[in-house]
Amino acid sequence: xxxxxxxxxxxxxxxAVFFEATSNTPRHLLGAQIDLLPALMVYASLSSxxxxxxxxxxxGGLCFDSLSAxxxxxxxxxxxxxxxxxxxxxxxxxxxxxxxxLVLGLVASAVVPGLILLLLSITRQMPALGFEFVWQWLVMAxxxxxxxxxxxxxFDGLNHALAYRPAVETSFRLDRQIKRGRK
Amino acid sequence: xxxxxxxIALGLVGxxxxxxxxxxxxxxxxxxxxxxxxxxxxxxxxKSAKQLLGSAGDTLVSRSELLRQNEQYRQLNQExxxxxxxxxxxxxxxxxxxxxxxxxxxxxxxxxxxxxxARDPANWWHFVQIDAGSRDGIRxxxxxxxxxxxxxxxxxxxxxxxxxxxxxxQECKVxxxxxxxxxxxxxxxxxxxxxxxxDNTLVTMSFLSSNSSLKPGQRVITWGEGNIFPKGILIxxxxxxxHQAELGYSEARxxxxxxxxxxxxxxxxxx
Numbered sequence: 001x002x003x004x005x006x007x008x009x010x011x012x013x014x015x016a017v018f019f020e021a022t023s024n025t026p027r028h029l030l031g032a033q034i035d036l037l038p039a040l041m042v043y044a045s046l047s048s049x050x051x052x053x054x055x056x057x058x059x060g061g062l063c064f065d066s067l068s069a070x071x072x073x074x075x076x077x078x079x080x081x082x083x084x085x086x087x088x089x090x091x092x093x094x095x096x097x098x099x100x101x102l103v104l105g106l107v108a109s110a111v112v113p114g115l116i117l118l119l120l121s122i123t124r125q126m127p128a129l130g131f132e133f134v135w136q137w138l139v140m141a142x143x144x145x146x147x148x149x150x151x152x153x154x155f156d157g158l159n160h161a162l163a164y165r166p167a168v169e170t171s172f173r174l175d176r177q178i179k180r181g182r183k
Numbered sequence: 184x185x186x187x188x189x190x191i192a193l194g195l196v197g198x199x200x201x202x203x204x205x206x207x208x209x210x211x212x213x214x215x216x217x218x219x220x221x222x223x224x225x226x227x228x229x230k231s232a233k234q235l236l237g238s239a240g241d242t243l244v245s246r247s248e249l250l251r252q253n254e255q256y257r258q259l260n261q262e263x264x265x266x267x268x269x270x271x272x273x274x275x276x277x278x279x280x281x282x283x284x285x286x287x288x289x290x291x292x293x294x295x296x297x298x299x300x301a302r303d304p305a306n307w308w309h310f311v312q313i314d315a316g317s318r319d320g321i322r323x324x325x326x327x328x329x330x331x332x333x334x335x336x337x338x339x340x341x342x343x344x345x346x347x348x349x350x351x352x353q354e355c356k357v358x359x360x361x362x363x364x365x366x367x368x369x370x371x372x373x374x375x376x377x378x379x380x381x382d383n384t385l386v387t388m389s390f391l392s393s394n395s396s397l398k399p400g401q402r403v404i405t406w407g408e409g410n411i412f413p414k415g416i417l418i419x420x421x422x423x424x425x426h427q428a429e430l431g432y433s434e435a436r437x438x439x440x441x442x443x444x445x446x447x448x449x450x451x452x453x454x
Binding site: 064 | 200312374
């Protein structure tokens with residue numbers, strides 16, 4: 001397991017929730033806030049192990065709910081479900097392909113809010129929603145899709161800069177040197 | 184066939200979700216506040232950065248412009264001082280009349296300034312966080328307003344921050360009074376028209392009497408019923424003639440006076 005990658009994922013999740021709460025720019029420009037956690041979950045499920053997926057779902061979900069009026073813990077399950085399903089099929093997904101990243105980001109960012117609302121309706125704490133939510137959902141899905149490849153580039157860069165890379169051993173050995181010519 | 188770590192992960196997430204969703208409200212609020220407090224240093228840094236940017240912008244304003252603004256504010260200050268004097272005299276007169284009539288004395292609002300530090304990250308809730316908590320004397324259900332009008336009420340209180348539910352959401356219904364001769368009253372609720380939900384400045388005034396005489400442009404203020412919002416805080420103004428609703432009541436659309444989309448500083452009415 002790559003601990004550095006797991007820590008980086010959790011750190012970025014914390015910062016993402018912080019910016020979602022404090023940055024008003026997407027709300028002013030697009031009329032909705034973009035959720036970064038589903039995009040991050042797509043990255044984690046394609047690049048990390050089950051531990052990171054579970055930790056991200058729990059930590060990210062708790063951080064999100066602590067700053068929201070959501071009941072505590074309601075975001076954990078939707079995040080985990082999407083991450084786990086992608087994790088089970090990761091062998092069939094071309095993670096390096098931009099198109100695959102976009103589609104997975106779109107699906108995850110659309111499904112996670114849907115599942116949260118489903119859980120809210122099950123727990124009878126459903127908020128009043130109107131036509132504006134269709135637009136907000138669209139913004140969340142497309143925004144998440146666009147941010148998923150950004151997540152991949154960001155983490156590839158961070159891992160490249162911070163992770164330990166084993167030195168490449170040369171095949172040259174003094175005792176196997178071929179000497180030509182006559183003695 | 185799933186492997187053992189899969190069962191552990193699935194069980195952990197399922198169990199944790201069940202436990203957290205079934206926690207008593209008070210315990211869940213305490214855990215939320217504890218986790219939310221992790222963000223407090225970040226909120227402080229964010230606020231300082233905004234102030235720094237603001238002061239950097241101030242250095243670009245020319246001296247003549249600052250002098251002009253200073254003069255403008257000096258005049259405004261003098262005018263407001265005179266109005267405050269007049270209001271004090273009216274207050275005294277009002278108190279005397281109330282004493283003669285034997286009605287309850289009215290006290291001026293005590294206000295506490297707070298900054299909006301965060302908005303609800305979920306799009307479906309209309310809540311904000313302010314940087315004043317129980318140590319500043321904030322308590323649940325205190326009204327929150329700007330100089331433009333009513334914003335909402337405090338819904339949860341932490342030590343250093345509080346959560347405010349905004350007017351126009353399901354969780355913040357306000358008894359309201361129309362500033363007209365007949366004194367029509369009703370309740371401010373989220374807008375019932377799905378198309379109006381696209382505009383977050385519109386709310387509905389429901390439970391109006393069917394023979395109410397509302398006209399567009401009339402001011403809507405808090406009624407004072409319910410002991411949460413004191414009487415007289417401006418909510419907004421009527422934007423259309425009332426129309427018939429269910430159970431024989433009528434309802435009308437109200438445009439909120441406060442701009443809820445651009446809240447930076449708010450006043451909490453202390454009681």
